[in-house]
Amino acid sequence: RSLSTTARKTLKIGLIPADGIGREVIPAAKAAIEALGSDIPKPEFIDLLAGWETFTKTGNALPHETVDILRDECDCALFGSVSSPSKKVVGYSSPIVALRKELDLYANIRPVLSVAPEVGQKPTIDLVVVRENTECLYIKQEVQTVGENGKEARATRLITERASRRIGQMAFELALARPRKHLTIIHKSNVLSITDGLFRETVRGVPTLPGVNGKYDTVTISEQLVDSAVYRLFREPEVFDVMVAPNLYGDILSDAAAALVGSLGLVPSINAGDDFVMGEPVHGSAPDIAGKGIANPIASIRSAALMLRHLGYTKGADRLDVAVDQVIREGTTLTPDLHGTSSTTEVLNAVLKKL
Amino acid sequence: RSLSTTARKTLKIGLIPADGIGREVIPAAKAAIEALGSDIPKPEFIDLLAGWETFTKTGNALPHETVDILRDECDCALFGSVSSPSKKVVGYSSPIVALRKELDLYANIRPVLSVAPEVGQKPTIDLVVVRENTECLYIKQEVQTVGENGKEARATRLITERASRRIGQMAFELALARPRKHLTIIHKSNVLSITDGLFRETVRGVPTLPGVNGKYDTVTISEQLVDSAVYRLFREPEVFDVMVAPNLYGDILSDAAAALVGSLGLVPSINAGDDFVMGEPVHGSAPDIAGKGIANPIASIRSAALMLRHLGYTKGADRLDVAVDQVIREGTTLTPDLHGTSSTTEVLNAVLKKL
Numbered sequence: 001r002s003l004s005t006t007a008r009k010t011l012k013i014g015l016i017p018a019d020g021i022g023r024e025v026i027p028a029a030k031a032a033i034e035a036l037g038s039d040i041p042k043p044e045f046i047d048l049l050a051g052w053e054t055f056t057k058t059g060n061a062l063p064h065e066t067v068d069i070l071r072d073e074c075d076c077a078l079f080g081s082v083s084s085p086s087k088k089v090v091g092y093s094s095p096i097v098a099l100r101k102e103l104d105l106y107a108n109i110r111p112v113l114s115v116a117p118e119v120g121q122k123p124t125i126d127l128v129v130v131r132e133n134t135e136c137l138y139i140k141q142e143v144q145t146v147g148e149n150g151k152e153a154r155a156t157r158l159i160t161e162r163a164s165r166r167i168g169q170m171a172f173e174l175a176l177a178r179p180r181k182h183l184t185i186i187h188k189s190n191v192l193s194i195t196d197g198l199f200r201e202t203v204r205g206v207p208t209l210p211g212v213n214g215k216y217d218t219v220t221i222s223e224q225l226v227d228s229a230v231y232r233l234f235r236e237p238e239v240f241d242v243m244v245a246p247n248l249y250g251d252i253l254s255d256a257a258a259a260l261v262g263s264l265g266l267v268p269s270i271n272a273g274d275d276f277v278m279g280e281p282v283h284g285s286a287p288d289i290a291g292k293g294i295a296n297p298i299a300s301i302r303s304a305a306l307m308l309r310h311l312g313y314t315k316g317a318d319r320l321d322v323a324v325d326q327v328i329r330e331g332t333t334l335t336p337d338l339h340g341t342s343s344t345t346e347v348l349n350a351v352l353k354k355l
Numbered sequence: 356r357s358l359s360t361t362a363r364k365t366l367k368i369g370l371i372p373a374d375g376i377g378r379e380v381i382p383a384a385k386a387a388i389e390a391l392g393s394d395i396p397k398p399e400f401i402d403l404l405a406g407w408e409t410f411t412k413t414g415n416a417l418p419h420e421t422v423d424i425l426r427d428e429c430d431c432a433l434f435g436s437v438s439s440p441s442k443k444v445v446g447y448s449s450p451i452v453a454l455r456k457e458l459d460l461y462a463n464i465r466p467v468l469s470v471a472p473e474v475g476q477k478p479t480i481d482l483v484v485v486r487e488n489t490e491c492l493y494i495k496q497e498v499q500t501v502g503e504n505g506k507e508a509r510a511t512r513l514i515t516e517r518a519s520r521r522i523g524q525m526a527f528e529l530a531l532a533r534p535r536k537h538l539t540i541i542h543k544s545n546v547l548s549i550t551d552g553l554f555r556e557t558v559r560g561v562p563t564l565p566g567v568n569g570k571y572d573t574v575t576i577s578e579q580l581v582d583s584a585v586y587r588l589f590r591e592p593e594v595f596d597v598m599v600a601p602n603l604y605g606d607i608l609s610d611a612a613a614a615l616v617g618s619l620g621l622v623p624s625i626n627a628g629d630d631f632v633m634g635e636p637v638h639g640s641a642p643d644i645a646g647k648g649i650a651n652p653i654a655s656i657r658s659a660a661l662m663l664r665h666l667g668y669t670k671g672a673d674r675l676d677v678a679v680d681q682v683i684r685e686g687t688t689l690t691p692d693l694h695g696t697s698s699t700t701e702v703l704n705a706v707l708k709k710l
């Protein structure tokens with residue numbers, strides 16, 4: 001399969017709600033996609049299992065079948081959220097981390113955007129976190145030994161030139177397509193001079209790669225240590241446009257940025273590879289509100305929009321985003337995370353009405 | 356030497372301004388300590404070298420002499436801030452990271468506290484980040500190899516039971532001494548089940564260690580994944596009291612918390628071990644404003660207060676803090692980071708006048 005849109009009659013979308021509020025917000029995103037009619041190829045949904053509950057039932061948090069069907073039959077997918085056990089459980093391993101790896105979804109793209117109070121006004125927060133999605137501490141190579149002073153545990157943090165280069169290229173492309181064309185490289189090379197040094201140098205080297213031919217000359221580049229990046233995100237978020245970061249820093253930065261726009265329930269993402277894309281709300285499974293029907297479906301609907309845009313269905317994607325913008329701007333139908341009193345279904349219906 | 360205050364006639368304080376604004380704020384802290392008169396033993400200051408400029412001159416960012424004098428002659432120390440090279444430089448290694456290790460200053464204690472608008476009112480932000488200070492990715496075991504797809508770099512993240520236990524004990528002690536007595540354990544054990552799993556279980560196990568005998572029964576415990584901890588810090592900072600974290604998460608969290616109180620220029624820390632304590636402002640060397648005489652000396656003066664309190668000189672420490680609180684509350688003599696127009700010296704003089 002390829003990401004090209006030309007020959008597609010139907011759009012096969014894997015749905016992996018997984019745990020907690022994932023089961024409430026993914027169906028909402030499905031309904032929003034279904035409402036797009038002829039702006040996208042006829043969607044066909046395939047329900048797939050993964051997550052903590054799947055683990056408790058089958059002993060496997062990510063059944064092989066799920067991966068096979070995504071790989072062989074689906075054009076794209078939507079993932080909900082996973083709960084994690086409150087204690088270490090032998091054999092359990094996060095299915096979202098595994099999926100990113102299995103499908104080589106090497107870029108986690110997380111736009112964080114506030115909605116301007118008036119149509120046509122500039123949003124106050126408008127940045128994208130581009131997170132490397134396959135390595136860093138997420139390779140999960142960990143060992144525990146027993147030494148003189150008790151247990152000792154070690155994890156390996158892997159940074160490769162190849163992964164840094166492709167995430168760097170993705171980040172430069174994104175920066176080039178944005179009005180401000182500014183890229184900030186996030187690292188901690190004052191401590192991790194070799195691993196983060198490699199990340200930084202490799203990303204910096206993207207504009208001089210063979211074949212690039214001055215394409216990125218209009219992109220300005222700066223750097224920021226991860227600790228001060230979090231600080232600046234809160235003090236002067238307007239300095240950031242595109243931020244590119246190794247996996248763990250990207251995880252933390254995108255949550256930090258989400259806090260700026262009022263709720264994690266607003267922030268979407270895609271996990272993108274060269275031939276597959278999977279939308280995923282940035283929020284977690286929220287066990288405290290799961291099952292109550294009050295989870296904010298906006299992050300998932302926006303993740304569907306991002307996924308469709310990535311596949312080339314700009315019109316459908318724009319319609320979803322404009323509808324969501326209108327609902328937020330009106331402010332009368334919002335879930336409790338945005339200080340509203342509406343349910344997931346009410347917010348979904350408000351969005352559907354605007355489509 | 357011991358931390359006991361009984362026999363001390365003089366207080367030998369190593370001063371390591373290091374780079375950038377460190378050279379402006381450490382002298383200010385020195386002047387504030389000198390003004391305490393008989394509330395502390397007669398201070399004797401010993402100027403010591405470290406930092407990037409020291410490296411460029413001597414090839415060593417942390418001369419052996421500095422470590423030896425701190426260890427053999429000083430009761431405590433104040434460290435400024437270090438600049439880091441903008442490219443990887445062979446042989447350079449952060450002197451603050453090395454000092455923490457050499458002197459086994461295993462706890463980095465970073466109280467983040469806003470100043471209440473009126474005397475006697477409760478501050479809105481009042482939390483302490485207790486950061487493990489000797490291991491995690493800060494052990495700097497990094498290697499680079501060349502594989503099929505280019506360079507590959509690996510770093511080792513070390514978490515030991517011993518270090519987790521002693522930082523856990525420190526955190527429980529601090530929580531016990533605070534009105535709310537609440538401890539939040541920060542980790543990412545949904546990904547790092549072995550290393551962060553060990554940290555989490557070990558800290559959780561502190562109340563049941565032999566000899567503890569129910570001492571911490573009044574401390575309530577919760578946990579938070581590092582990404583959502585940063586998010587919650589910005590959305591509802593009041594949920595946190597004492598946060599205990601492995602080294603890198605603690606680094607990021609303390610910058611995040613600093614953003615809440617208006618400026619990194621306000622946030623102090625101590626690096627504490629069983630027989631040495633070193634005050635250190637949380638801010639960096641700020642090359643953009645270095646040499647202009649406008650750096651905020653408050654973080655360093657408060658670091659001196661923390662250091663004195665840790666040594667048992669509560670009265671001197673309180674006097675410094677009360678004077679700083681008054682200057683902030685008046686709001687007429689503040690540096691530009693707090694939207695004022697005053698210089699480092701003017702702020703220092705305002706503090707000295709209140710002592």
Ligand SMILES: CC(C)[C@H](C(=O)O)[C@@H](O)C(=O)O
Pocket residue numbers: 082094096097251282545546582
């Ligand atoms: C659930 C967890 C493994 C995941 C991550 O750390 O990547 C989540 O925080 C995210 O940001 O998607």
Ligand SMILES: CC(C)[C@H](C(=O)O)[C@@H](O)C(=O)O
Pocket residue numbers: 190191227437449451452606637
């Ligand atoms: C300068 C740097 C090595 C240091 C750290 O990461 O510990 C700094 O950010 C700090 O917080 O003291």
